[in-house]
Amino acid sequence: xxxxxxxxxxxxxxxxxxxxxxxxxxxxxxxxxxxxxxxxxxxxxxxxxxxxxxxxxxxxxxxxxxxxxxxxxxxxxxxxxxxxxxxxxxxxxxxxxxxxxxxxxxxxxxxxxxxxxxxxxxxxxxxxxxxxxxxxxxxxxxxxxxxxxxxxxxxxxxxxxxxxxxxxxxxxxxxxxxxxxxxxxxxxxxxxxxxxxxxxxxxxxxx
Amino acid sequence: xxxxxxxxxxxxxxxxxxxxxxxxxxxxxxxxxxxxxxxxxxxxxxxxxxxxxxxxxxxxxxxxxxxxxxxxxxxxxxxxxxxxxxxxxxxxxxxxxxxxxxxxxxxxxxxxxxxxxxxxxxxxxxxxxx
Numbered sequence: 001x002x003x004x005x006x007x008x009x010x011x012x013x014x015x016x017x018x019x020x021x022x023x024x025x026x027x028x029x030x031x032x033x034x035x036x037x038x039x040x041x042x043x044x045x046x047x048x049x050x051x052x053x054x055x056x057x058x059x060x061x062x063x064x065x066x067x068x069x070x071x072x073x074x075x076x077x078x079x080x081x082x083x084x085x086x087x088x089x090x091x092x093x094x095x096x097x098x099x100x101x102x103x104x105x106x107x108x109x110x111x112x113x114x115x116x117x118x119x120x121x122x123x124x125x126x127x128x129x130x131x132x133x134x135x136x137x138x139x140x141x142x143x144x145x146x147x148x149x150x151x152x153x154x155x156x157x158x159x160x161x162x163x164x165x166x167x168x169x170x171x172x173x174x175x176x177x178x179x180x181x182x183x184x185x186x187x188x189x190x191x192x193x194x195x196x197x198x199x200x201x202x203x204x205x206x207x
Numbered sequence: 208x209x210x211x212x213x214x215x216x217x218x219x220x221x222x223x224x225x226x227x228x229x230x231x232x233x234x235x236x237x238x239x240x241x242x243x244x245x246x247x248x249x250x251x252x253x254x255x256x257x258x259x260x261x262x263x264x265x266x267x268x269x270x271x272x273x274x275x276x277x278x279x280x281x282x283x284x285x286x287x288x289x290x291x292x293x294x295x296x297x298x299x300x301x302x303x304x305x306x307x308x309x310x311x312x313x314x315x316x317x318x319x320x321x322x323x324x325x326x327x328x329x330x331x332x333x334x335x336x337x
Contacts, residue, residue, distance in 0.1 A: 037253060044249065073287055074256050077247025079280035081256065082287035119283065172279060 003061040003101045007206045011199055012068060013053060016046035018198040019191060029187040033174040037078055038187040045076035045084070062096030065089075079172065080188060082119055083129065090115035102203050106140040113137060120171060127167035127174060127181065129188035135160040136196055150200040157196040164189045212318040212327045213240040213266035215274045216311050217259055217281045219252045221245035227275070227308045235315040240266035254281050259288040263300060271299040271324030273331065275311045299324065305331040 019026075019042050027039030049056065049071050056067045069088030073081050091112040095101065099108040113133050117123055124134040139156040143149050162185065169181035172188070214231060218224035224245035231241050242262035247253025263272055274289075276282045285302045292300065301324060303310055314331040322330075 035252075037247075037251075040251075041247070041253065044247075073291075075248055077249070077251075077253035077255055079283045081254070082283045085287065119287070 003095070004206070005057060005061075007202070008061050008064060009053065009057045010206065011202045012049065012057065012064070014202045015195050015198040016049050018194050019043065019046045020050075022191075022194050026187050026191055029185060029190055032184045033169065033177055033181045034187055035173050038080060038191065041076045041078040041080055042084075042191055045072040045081065048072075048075040060096070061101070062092045062094075065092030065095060068092070079120075080191070083116055083188070084191075086115040086119040087112040087133075105203075106137060106144070109133065109137050109140065122171040125167065126171045127164050127169040127186045127189070128171055129186070129192040131164050131167065131186065132157050132160045132189045132192040132196065150204040154197050154200045157193040157200075161185050161189045161193045210270060211239050211268065211321060212270045212314075212324050213242070213268040213272045214311055214315050214318065215259070215262045215266060215272055215285075216241065216243040216307065217254065217262070217274055217285050218243070218245040218277045218307060219254060219281060220277075223277065223307070227311050230308060231311050231315045234312055235319050239315045239318045240268065241311075241315065242266040254284040256284055256288050256291070259285055260291060263288065263292065267296075269299070270318075271301070271327075273314045273318070273324060273327050274300065274302045275305060275307050275314065275331065276302060277307045301328050303328050303331040305334050309334050 023039035023043035026042060027036055030036050030038035049068050052071055056064050059067060066089050069085045069092060073085030091108050094108040094111040116130060122128055122130060124130045135156050136153055139153050143152050146152060164186040165183060169175045174181040216224045216227045224243035228241045228243040242265045244258040244262045248255050274285045276285050282302060289297055289300045310331040314327050317327045317330040
């Protein structure tokens with residue numbers, strides 16, 4: 001079954017509203033170990049997505065998610081622009097090529113993870129957004145078919161954010177701090193968790 | 208006019224980008240085209256993919272364009288901008304792994320002599336070798 005247009009719109013608006021509402025929290029996290037702009041940058045990007053929501057969602061689901069990614073690239077104004085932009089552009093591409101939501105969510109997510117990994121030249125374990133996305137993918141695969149899969153994925157994402165605290169940052173601005181990055185959760189991991197939660201909740205409410 | 212490699216300077220700060228471009232112009236002259244951009248879409252510190260694309264377009268040369276960047280966000284946003292170019296242009300733009308001011312001056316000096324994009328990049332990146 002193709003993704004229903006109203007569910008698609010809800011997925012995008014819920015995600016955007018969650019990020020915008022959480023901008024102060026993301027900024028506070030980034031002030032601890034980054035340059036303090038993650039919240040305001042993500043907010044700018046997702047506000048632009050909401051401004052363009054009609055034209056974005058007038059397209060087929062894969063194209064719509066690609067357009068959302070491109071909007072983020074053009075408006076975020078920091079490293080998270082290309083990272084989240086590449087994620088959603090690859091995710092949309094996977095849907096265009098036949099991955100279906102929610103059935104093939106894991107495959108589309110895997111495509112997005114590969115894009116983030118290539119763009120950032122990074123992998124899980126380096127205190128980045130991948131430290132949420134990769135465990136989420138593992139749960140989607142290992143718990144596939146469970147009636148409360150979305151709840152399990154949300155729990156995985158929340159736990160994964162906390163597990164970035166003891167990690168030593170070796171990528172991104174936090175790596176400049178070396179050992180002083182230890183003890184703080186990663187802002188990009190937190191924003192990825194917020195997006196995963198928004199997506200899971202929306203899919204749960206629209207089975 | 209497009210018989211030399213052009214230079215694009217991408218900083219998180221408009222002032223740093225402009226300052227680096229000023230130094231290139233004073234030290235190398237006007238025979239190499241130089242464009243610069245800095246700041247996020249709201250004018251604060253950060254990067255801006257549409258403006259990076261505009262800067263590449265402004266100094267486009269058939270010999271290629273070498274981009275000099277400051278911190279990681281400028282590098283990753285410049286790489287993203289290059290990927291958004293038409294396919295036939297992507298091969299003619301490189302993001303140099305070099306310090307922004309010294310790299311821009313060295314790259315422009317090399318470009319002024321008519322060197323290839325590969326040579327311009329190599330000279331700029333020698334600064335990062337040690």
